[in-house]
Amino acid sequence: MNRTAGGDVGPPDGARGRGIETELLDGVRSRMAGRGAPPGDQELRAALRDSGRVLGSAALTDLARAARAELYGAGPLQPLLEDPRVTDVLVNAPDEIWVDRGAGLERVDLVLGTPEDVRALAVRLAAAGGQRLDDASPLVDARLPDGTRLHAVVAPVCEQGAVISLRVLRAHAFTLDELVARRALPPAWGPVLRGLVAGRANMLVSGGTGTGKTTLLAALLSLVPGDERVVCVEEARELAPDHPHVVPLTARRPNVEGAGGVELTDLVRNALRMRPDRIVLGECRGAEVREVLMALNTGHDGGLATIHANAVAVIPARLEALAALAGMGRAAVAAQAAGGLDVVLHLRRDRAGGVGRRYLAEIGRVTRTDDGELRVEVAATWDGAGEPVTGPTFEEIRSRWGTP
Ligand SMILES: Nc1ncnc2c1ncn2[C@@H]1O[C@H](COP(=O)(O)OP(=O)(O)OP(=O)(O)O)[C@@H](O)[C@H]1O
Ligand SMILES: [Mg+2]
16 A cells, blocks of 8 residues: 555545445446436435435435546546645556645555556546547547546556546636735736736746646636637637636547547637637647747737746747747747747746745746847746846836736
């Protein structure tokens, strides 16, 4: 048995391992077959009661919970996902499960049975997200009905049956004030970000994996005036800003015959014809960067996107690499990015000291050097604790976009 790093226990008993008998589950499953939406609590309890088993009310409650997790949720992983502190659940092997509760990864004391059980769970989760996962199509990126982001790989891509990565989606987006309250940005920067959104600056939110890019993007979108039409292009639907007029467009993988795929590039191009007031790209990760830069250079301002970059200094190289996928040369990227992008908001996650806190570490201004190279000039930095350090470029940003 594995203990977690913090000595924490895993999910409650009863949800451990496979927890609930297959026969009982099959009974409930067949009673619920043909129903569209998941059943209510009363209905599920009735189905369990009809199994002919005599159960006390407490046992029935536990069983209904486990049955719901098995049939409609993430099975034995569901209790982990329900922990409000948990942001990620990672399954590497039946007995190797990790969670992130905000202080970095911790191993959990939970065993999911055999590698076949883990594979079966991955397949079922993928199906719940409307995708298939099998030998012919062994990778999946999907969103579960409750919003949880699922990534799963099965053999032959990985040896150990399946690798599952789940990212919990918060039911409501953090507001900018909540992010300030959590010390994800210094209070003084709140009005600056509001000014940038109101002033329709084109912004790139950057950072490493899991640093809070999507979260900050959603908080910024929640500041967009309610009378604007926001078209969000994403690989898998994740953004849930608090805004009354959001049109989400999600890419689709081709089927096994290779047909029916819809690329991010197509979606960005189509988004432009949907009378958007703002174009949002969940994550720039490929050739679609060309369409986005083009849009931002042709009067579609107020655009927002995230990009994966571990430091502000590598953003130009990262943009060049992505645009190269679309056949764009360095000089063209530099011209388009400097013309189309205004500001970069760079996030960092602190691991030193084991805090694991996510915060806005730098504000950058996109420019070009004298010899025409793309450059992100650091306008302000914050170490996550003390006072932010700002320079003249920060004042320029502030005076240009002001404070709403
Ligand atoms: N400031 C914060 N305080 C607490 N939790 C946060 C904060 N920012 C983000 N999170 C949580 O951290 C997790 C990762 O955040 P998010 O998805 O925004 O990161 P990301 O950088 O977009 O990740 P990825 O690289 O996978 O796209 C989410 O569960 C989110 O709710
Ligand atoms: Mg993200």
